[in-house]
Amino acid sequence: MSFPFLQVPEDEAVWVQSADIHRQIVALFQAVGVPAAHAHITADALTFASLHGVDTHGIGNVVGYCKAIEDGVYTIPQQLEIVSESATTALLDCGNGLGFVAAHRAMEMSIEKARAYGVGMVTIRNGHHVGMAGYYPMMAAEQDMLGFAMTNAVPVAHPLNGRKARLGTNPIAFAAPAGQERPFLLDMATTTVANGKINLAQRLGVPIPPGWAVTADGEAITEPPASRSDAWTMTPLGNTHEGGGHKGYGLAVMVDILCGVLSGGGFGAQLQAGENMSWTMAVDIAHFRPVAEFKAQMDEMIRTLHETPAAPGTNGVQVAGDPEFETAAIRRERGIPIHPPQYEAIVATALRLGVEKYI
Amino acid sequence: MSFPFLQVPEDEAVWVQSADIHRQIVALFQAVGVPAAHAHITADALTFASLHGVDTHGIGNVVGYCKAIEDGVYTIPQQLEIVSESATTALLDCGNGLGFVAAHRAMEMSIEKARAYGVGMVTIRNGHHVGMAGYYPMMAAEQDMLGFAMTNAVPVAHPLNGRKARLGTNPIAFAAPAGQERPFLLDMATTTVANGKINLAQRLGVPIPPGWAVTADGEAITEPPASRSDAWTMTPLGNTHEGGGHKGYGLAVMVDILCGVLSGGGFGAQLQAGENMSWTMAVDIAHFRPVAEFKAQMDEMIRTLHETPAAPGTNGVQVAGDPEFETAAIRRERGIPIHPPQYEAIVATALRLGVEKYI
Numbered sequence: 001m002s003f004p005f006l007q008v009p010e011d012e013a014v015w016v017q018s019a020d021i022h023r024q025i026v027a028l029f030q031a032v033g034v035p036a037a038h039a040h041i042t043a044d045a046l047t048f049a050s051l052h053g054v055d056t057h058g059i060g061n062v063v064g065y066c067k068a069i070e071d072g073v074y075t076i077p078q079q080l081e082i083v084s085e086s087a088t089t090a091l092l093d094c095g096n097g098l099g100f101v102a103a104h105r106a107m108e109m110s111i112e113k114a115r116a117y118g119v120g121m122v123t124i125r126n127g128h129h130v131g132m133a134g135y136y137p138m139m140a141a142e143q144d145m146l147g148f149a150m151t152n153a154v155p156v157a158h159p160l161n162g163r164k165a166r167l168g169t170n171p172i173a174f175a176a177p178a179g180q181e182r183p184f185l186l187d188m189a190t191t192t193v194a195n196g197k198i199n200l201a202q203r204l205g206v207p208i209p210p211g212w213a214v215t216a217d218g219e220a221i222t223e224p225p226a227s228r229s230d231a232w233t234m235t236p237l238g239n240t241h242e243g244g245g246h247k248g249y250g251l252a253v254m255v256d257i258l259c260g261v262l263s264g265g266g267f268g269a270q271l272q273a274g275e276n277m278s279w280t281m282a283v284d285i286a287h288f289r290p291v292a293e294f295k296a297q298m299d300e301m302i303r304t305l306h307e308t309p310a311a312p313g314t315n316g317v318q319v320a321g322d323p324e325f326e327t328a329a330i331r332r333e334r335g336i337p338i339h340p341p342q343y344e345a346i347v348a349t350a351l352r353l354g355v356e357k358y359i
Numbered sequence: 360m361s362f363p364f365l366q367v368p369e370d371e372a373v374w375v376q377s378a379d380i381h382r383q384i385v386a387l388f389q390a391v392g393v394p395a396a397h398a399h400i401t402a403d404a405l406t407f408a409s410l411h412g413v414d415t416h417g418i419g420n421v422v423g424y425c426k427a428i429e430d431g432v433y434t435i436p437q438q439l440e441i442v443s444e445s446a447t448t449a450l451l452d453c454g455n456g457l458g459f460v461a462a463h464r465a466m467e468m469s470i471e472k473a474r475a476y477g478v479g480m481v482t483i484r485n486g487h488h489v490g491m492a493g494y495y496p497m498m499a500a501e502q503d504m505l506g507f508a509m510t511n512a513v514p515v516a517h518p519l520n521g522r523k524a525r526l527g528t529n530p531i532a533f534a535a536p537a538g539q540e541r542p543f544l545l546d547m548a549t550t551t552v553a554n555g556k557i558n559l560a561q562r563l564g565v566p567i568p569p570g571w572a573v574t575a576d577g578e579a580i581t582e583p584p585a586s587r588s589d590a591w592t593m594t595p596l597g598n599t600h601e602g603g604g605h606k607g608y609g610l611a612v613m614v615d616i617l618c619g620v621l622s623g624g625g626f627g628a629q630l631q632a633g634e635n636m637s638w639t640m641a642v643d644i645a646h647f648r649p650v651a652e653f654k655a656q657m658d659e660m661i662r663t664l665h666e667t668p669a670a671p672g673t674n675g676v677q678v679a680g681d682p683e684f685e686t687a688a689i690r691r692e693r694g695i696p697i698h699p700p701q702y703e704a705i706v707a708t709a710l711r712l713g714v715e716k717y718i
Contacts, residue, residue, distance in 0.1 A: 003601070088447050089477035089646045118448035119478045123647060146621070162667035162676040176616050184616065186609040192602060209601040218670045237596065237603045242362070242568040243551060244596045248603075250545040250679040254533050256660065257543065261535075262505070264648050267660045287448045288482060289623050301615065301626045308521035311577045317521040320609040 002053060002323055006200050013337030016359040021059050021336060022047045024350065024358040028062055031353040032069040033076045034098065042100040042131075049132035050336050053327030054187075056196025057132040059359075060342040063349050065098075065129075073274050074098065074128060080105055083125070088117045091263055094127035103130040103149065103278050107139045110282035114145055118287035123258065124278040125265030134187030134324075136280055137175035141183045144291045146283040149173045152259040154271045157191045157234040157252065160245040163216045165233045168268045168276075169195045170255035175321075177285075179295035181302040185321030190252040191234045198224050198234070203341065211239050255279075361412060361682055365559050372696030375718040380418050380695060381406045383705065383717040387421055390712040391428040392435045393457065401459040401490075408491040409695050412686030413546075415555025416491040418718075419701040422708050424457075424488070432633055433457065433487060439464055442484070447476045450622055453486035462489040462508065462637050466498045469641035473504055477646035482617065483637040484624030493546030493683075495639055496534035500542045503650045505642040506534045511618040513630045516550045516593040516611065519604040522575045524592045527627045527635075528554045529614035534680075536644075538654035540661040544680030549611040550593045557583050557593070562700065570598050614638075 022043045029039035042065075050058030069076050078097020082090055090109055094102035106122035113120025130136070133149045140147025153168025169189040176184045189195070193212050201208045202224040210220035213234050225232050237248025252268075258279040260267040265277035285294045302319050310316035338346075343359070350357050381402045388398035401424075409417030428435050437456020441449055449468055453461035465481035472479025489495070492508045499506025512527025528548040535543045548554070552571050560567045561583035569579035572593050584591050596607025611627075617638040619626040624636035644653050661678050669675035697705075702718070709716050 084647060086477045086646045089642075091647045117476060118445045119480050121478050121642065146616070158670070159664055159667055159676045161670050161673035162664075163670045164667050166664055166667050166676075172610075174613050176620075184612065186613055188603075188606040188609060192597070211602060218672075237606055238551070239602065243570060243598065243602065244547075244607075246677075246679070247545075247547040247596055250547060251531075253543065253660075253664070253679065254545055257505070257535050257657070261653060261656045261660060262642075262644065262647050264652065264656065267656070267663075269660075269663050283448075283480065283621075285621065287445045288443060288450045288621050293623060294620060297620045297623065297626070298616070301612075301620060301628075304626075304628050305518055305521075305525055305612070308518055308523050308525050311517070311520050311522045313577070314520035317518045317525075318605075320605070320612065 003197070005206055006197060006204065008055070008204070008337055008339045010337060012340060014340060014343040015335040015337055017335050018047050018051045018331065020358045021050055024346065025059060025062050027355045027358065028066055028350060028353065031355045032066050034069070035077050038077065038098060038101045041104045042098055045100050045104070045131045045135045048135050051328045051331050052324040053331070054132045054324065055339070056194060056200060059338065059346065061131070063345045066349055066353070068274060088113050088119050088121060090122045092122055092124045094124050096126050097128070099128040099130040099151070099276050099278060102127050103136050103151075103280060106278065106280040107136040107147065107149065107282065110280045111140055111143055111145060114140075114282035114284040115143075119281065119283050121281045122279070123263035125263040127265065127276055127278055128274060129276050130278050132187065133171040133173035134175065134185050137173050138183065138185060140282040141175040141177045141185070144177055144285055146285065147175045148281040149278065150255045150259055151276050151278040152256050152268050152271070153276050154273050155268045156195055156228065157236055158214075160236060160241060160249045163218070163233075164230070166269055167236070167249070167252040167256065169234065170252040170268070172251065172255060176298060177295060178298035178302055179292070181299045182321055182325045184298065184302065184319060185324060190237055190248050190255060192237055192239055192248070193234075195234070202226055203339065211235060362556070364565055365556060365563065367414070367563070367696055367698045369696060371699060373699060373702040374694040374696055376694050377406050377410045377690065379717045380409055383709065384418060384421050386714045386717065387425055387709060387712065390714045391425050393428070394436050397436065397457060397460045400463045401457055404459050404463070404490045404494045407494050410687045410690050411683040412690070413491045413683065414698075415553060415559060418697065418705065420490070422704045425708055425712070427633060447472050447478050447480060449481045451481055451483045453483050455485050456487070458487040458489040458510070458635050458637060461486050462495050462510075462639060465637065465639040466495040466506065466508065466641065469639045470499055470502055470504060473499075473641035473643040474502075478640065478642050480640045481638070482622040484622035486624065486635055486637055487633060488635050489637050491546065492530040492532035493534065493544050496532050497542065497544060499641040500534040500536045500544075503536055503644055505644065507640040508532045508637065509614045509618050510635050510637040511615050511627050511630070512635050513632050514627045515554055515587065516595055517573075519595060519600060519608045522577070522592075523589070525628055526595070526608070526611040526615065528593065529611040529627070531610065531614060535657060536654060537657035537661055538651070540658045541680055541684045543657065543661065543678060544683060549596055549607050549614060551596055551598055551607070552593075554593070561585055562698065570594060
């Protein structure tokens with residue numbers, strides 16, 4: 001759910017069409033040696049994020065991915081390997097390559113297994129960034145399934161009552177299809193906010209609310225720090241004990257267990273910068289009850305939530321996914337705004353790599 | 360995780376042994392017509408909660424369950440019915456009976472399916488209260504599996520930006536076995552606090568922190584209300600938009616989907632008072648990787664978290680389940696403290712039903 005103070009001003013942004021963003025990403029990834037099929041999978045996920053307003057996980061990150069590939073952080077081209085597999089489960093090795101490619105394959109496998117057996121679950125080791133976690137559950141929702149995805153990362157957040165980072169922002173994503181209403185799409189960091197929101201505030205030069213980040217002594221930070229250091233950490237969802245900070249912290253550890261320990265790829269504190277272990281699950285609704293009945297009840301639930309009387313001073317109740325799907329509808333018409341510093345970096349990378357400029 | 364200001368003063372409490380609590384619960388349930396096997400399953404779960412310090416979900420509730428059974432809210436004896444079933448999934452009908460009995464059977468089925476196929480998932484309709492949600496995942500963890508349980512309830516919490524209750528406290532519970540360390544056991548309401556904590560504060564006559572509950576106009580309540588009304592609601596985990604209240608709200612809806620919509624039993628706003636739909640899942644670790652390696656990595660993760668330097672003014676970092684297992688170790692020796700008003704109500708119920716007093 002977006003914050004108005006973290007919007008890139010529209011008159012400053014460079015506006016581009018999603019098809020052009022997709023072409024640009026494919027071309028950039030291919031220029032650094034990524035096979036066409038893998039470049040397309042990655043571009044699909046990044047363009048989906050940009051189109052749906054999740055700009056912290058969209059085209060803006062392509063410069064960093066290209067640099068990491070050029071620096072040899074990734075093994076490109078990558079080889080996915082199924083380390084173990086059963087009717088409903090698999091352990092997938094990402095081959096130290098693009099996390100997008102492994103997470104996409106993991107969700108495809110989860111969906112195939114769920115169609116055959118009801119549930120499919122895949123955990124991923126030796127992986128990297130998967131982008132917007134919510135992209136993968138949507139693959140399942142489009143197949144009339146429930147979809148889940150999680151991913152861990154190097155520590156940026158303290159556990160409740162700790163003064164050092166021990167946990168990544170460790171997002172949980174979940175999607176469920178509806179009938180006439182839009183799908184339900186929850187995509188949430190288990191920290192108070194996602195990492196990218198603090199980076200964005202720093203780039204925009206705006207303060208962050210107290211409660212998002214603290215010094216090692218637990219004092220609130222409102223000036224967004226320019227870089228990672230031991231001097232500050234992000235807060236778990238809930239922040240304080242009275243606010244339920246043990247819950248956000250506990251959810252983050254659950255993510256570490258499913259992604260890092262079930263796969264053996266490593267919990268947050270064991271990871272190198274840029275490493276991410278991930279996990280996907282698909283659940284076939286038809287194995288439980290008729291899909292049409294499920295969807296009709298989803299519609300009723302979503303309408304009941306939307307019809308909740310608004311609290312004073314608010315615009316009323318949204319359902320998870322509303323901001324993203326509403327943004328996508330607008331951006332399909334108007335194009336996608338890119339923050340000028342990010343736009344210039346993308347164009348400079350294209351120029352440097354001898355790639356045509358499509359945006 | 361408990362709050363010191365919500366402890367029943369030890370010198371006021373009535374101290375009883377867990378074995379006596381168990382006998383008392385079995386006898387009370389049998390006196391209102393519950394078959395012995397079902398009374399034992401329910402007593403196991405309630406005694407586990409009392410022993411582990413989750414007093415809001417322990418023996419104190421037995422008076423209410425007996426009354427609900429006598430009032431005909433429950434169908435006793437109940438018939439569980441498998442409505443649909445596949446290799447890895449089932450939809451279980453609780454027969455309008457004790458939620459404990461259905462959730463216990465659902466987790467047994469989940470474990471059997473996970474042992475055979477890797478994953479087992481059961482959703483429950485036509486159900487009631489399951490007590491401490493974390494009890495069921497522990498059944499899986501004891502079998503070297505990951506365990507999950509969720510349950511929904513009639514609305515007590517507002518969705519973010521809403522002024523009416525639309526969601527139950529909808530807990531999420533998750534357990535994972537470790538090797539030499541204690542299991543990881545997360546058991547969390549998706550509201551800022553569980554319902555029972557506000558009831559307990561009211562019974563103890565102590566104020567609650569701002570942020571747990573609000574008036575319909577969104578103003579913080581610090582005097583715990585004596586009863587449910589439209590005048591106040593509980594907050595989702597995260598509370599405000601800046602605090603991540605859309606995340607706690609989103610998780611609560613996810614619970615409603617898995618428990619209420621996947622089962623067809625009803626999302627929160629469709630339920631009658633006392634109705635609860637539930638969901639369980641077991642995941643067999645051995646289907647992914649050797650259990651001993653998983654447990655060794657769990658130990659390493661738990662030790663890393665425990666060794667995090669303490670934030671100033673705190674007792675340092677705990678891992679989910681620590682408070683419960685530490686309390687259980689103490690209570691096995693010292694007995695279980697019961698708040699006198701609850702103790703007297705239990706004894707009065709035993710007397711009224713002609714049941715022997717064991718506590």
